[in-house]
Amino acid sequence: MSASLPDTAPASPGEETPVRRFPTAPLFLSGPAALLFAALVLTPLFLTALLSFNQFDYATGRTGGFTLEHYLAVVTDEYYLEIFLRTFRISALATAICVVIGVPEAYILSRMTNPWRSIFLLVILAPLLVSVVVRAFGWSMLLGPEGPVNGALIALGIGRMKLLYSEGTVVVALVHVMLPFMVIPVWTSLQKLDPAVEQAALSFGASRATAIVRVVAPQILPGILSGSLIVFGLSASAFAIPGLLGGRRLKMVATVVYDQYLSDLNWPMGAAVAVILLAANLIIMLTYHRMVEGHYRRRLG
C-alpha cells in the first residue's frame, strides 16, 4: 500500500480512487449454483408446502382454500405415527450398521498399498453405478421364497423362511445401498491424518487396538458424523427399497407419500406428510450434529 492516506488525499483525475468496493467476485462465482438451487430445490419445496395447506375434496378431487386438517390428521392418527417411528427406527439401525461396517472398512482401505487400494475403492463404489431399483430387485430375487437363500436353508434342513417384506430385509438392503456414503467421508478424513500420530501412540506402548480407539477414532469423528448424516437422511427418505422390499404392509414415510399422491390422489395430504418428514429429518440431524460436533469443534477445528 502507498504511504499516502487514501481517506484524506483527494483523488487526482485519472488515478484510481481507493474506494472500498463491494466484492462482486464471490457473488458471480456462487450465483449459478444459488440460482440452480433456488429453481430446483426451493421452488418445489415452497410449492409443496403451499399445497399441504390446501383443502381436499374427496368427491371432486379439487383442491383449494386453507386448512390445517392434514397436519392435524397426521399428528393425531396412530397409523402415521407408527410409520414415522418405523422410518426413523429403520434409518437409525441402518446408520448404526453402516458405522460399524463402514468405519473399519475405510480404515482397512486406508492401510492398503496402492494397487489394492484403488481396486477395493472401486469395488466399494461400483454398486453406485447400478440403479437402486435394480439392486432392490436383486435382493428380492435373492431372498424370495424360491431364491437361492431359501434354497440353501431348505438344503440345510432349516426349512423355508419368510425373508422378504420384513424390517430386517429393508435394513439390510438400505445398508447395502448406503455403505459407500459412509466409507467415502470416513476414508477422506483418514487421508488427512498424520500417520506419525498413530505411530506416536504405538511408541508409548499402546496396542494397535488402543491406538485406534484412543487416537485414530476421535480424529475421524467428523467424517463418521457426516457419513451418518448422509446415510440417515437418505434412509429416512428412501423410496425404492421399502417400496420393493417392504411390500404392501411395511410402509415407510416416502412410500406413504407416494400412496397419497398416486393412489388416494390426495395431494395436499401427501404434501403435508412430506413436509413433516423434512422437518423431523432436519431436527434429528441438527440435534445429532450439535451433540457430536459441538463436542469436537475446539479440538479438531
Place this chain on the structure above:
Amino acid sequence: MSFLELKNITKRYGPLTAVGDVSLSVEKGEFVSLLGPSGCGKTTTLQMIAGFVEPSVGTIRLDGRDITRAKANSRGLGIVFQSYALFPHMTVFDNVSFGLEMQRVPKGERKPRVEEALSLVHLSPYAKRYPRELSGGQRQRVALARALVIRPPVLLLDEPLSNLDAKLREAMQFELREIQRKVGTTTVMVTHDQAEAFSISDRVVVMEAGRITQIDQPYRIYEHPETEFISRFVGKTNLLPGKVVTATGAGATVSLAGISVPVETAGLSVGETVTLCIRPEKLHLTAPAGGLLTGRVADRFFLGSQWLYHIDGPLGTLMVVTPNDGSTPAEQGAPVGLDWSPSVVRVHRGAMAEAPDVALEVTG
C-alpha cells in the same frame, strides 16, 4: 557390548538408498547426535531404531536384544517426531499423560509427573489447551515433554528444538543434557544445527547421502574433519587448492598459487595435489607486511561477539573471524596481513571438489 547397536543397516526405497550400510554403537547413557544435510537419511535411521521403518538389511540390538523386527510398541522408547505428532484431540495435559497411562502409572502419580514435565519445558500455563491452540515452538515442547515424562531408557529426538528461539533452545539443550546426566538416558538426537550437536553431544555422527562419514567427539569433528565435505558442512572453512613442493618425515611445504606455506601433515609426496582447510578463526589479521599473505578487507560483518571479514588476496577471498575485543575493527578497503600457525592447517588429499554448495552450508 554397547547398549544400542546398529549393524550394517540399509534402507532402500525402490532404486533409492535412503540409508546405506550404517553401523553405529551407542553406549549406555551416551548422547549421540546425527548431523547432516536435509535428505541424508537421519530421520530414516531414527525411524528404524524406533520400529516404524523396517531395515532392508542389517540388525539393530538394544541392550543385547535383537529388535530389528520387534514391534514398535514393544520397544519402550521415548520419541520426539519431526512433525511432533501430537494427539490433536487431547489437551496438552492429556497428551503428556498418555504415555504414563499406557505404562499403567496410577492416576494419582500421573498428575505430578505431567506437571513436572510441563514445567520443565516452560508450558505449565498451557496444560488445558489443545495442540491447535499452540504456536509451533510450544507444540514442539509438548512433544518433548511427552517423550521425557515416561523416563524411557532411550530417547530418540528428531530435531526436537528446531522451532525454538535462541534463548529457549539453549535452555532446552541444557535441560536435555541435565536429564541425560541425572537419569542416564541414552539419547540419539537428529539435528542439522551443528552448534546444537556440538554443545550437547558426547559424540557426533556426520551423515552424507545415506552414509556415515565420521563418528567422533564434537571437537574432533570440527578440528579434524575427515573429508572436505565435513569441513565445509561443519562450520565455515577456507579451502585452498595447492601442490606439495617438499616433503619431509614430519611435514611438508605446499605451494598455493606460488606462495609456499608449511604444513604439519606427514606422509605426503612431492607433486601431490592437496586441498588445505583453514578455519576462519584460526587466521589472524596482522599489519600489512607482518603475515604469510597480504590482502585487503573486501567486506566485514558484525556478529556480536565476533567480526567476520572477507579478505581479498592472492588466493581469492578468505574468511577471517576475529573476536570482538572492543578495539576498533579494520576498515573496509584497508590493507591487512594474514597469518596462521602451520599446526591449524588440515590437509585433504586430492583436488578440491566443485565450488562449495551454498545449500549445504548450514549456519549455526
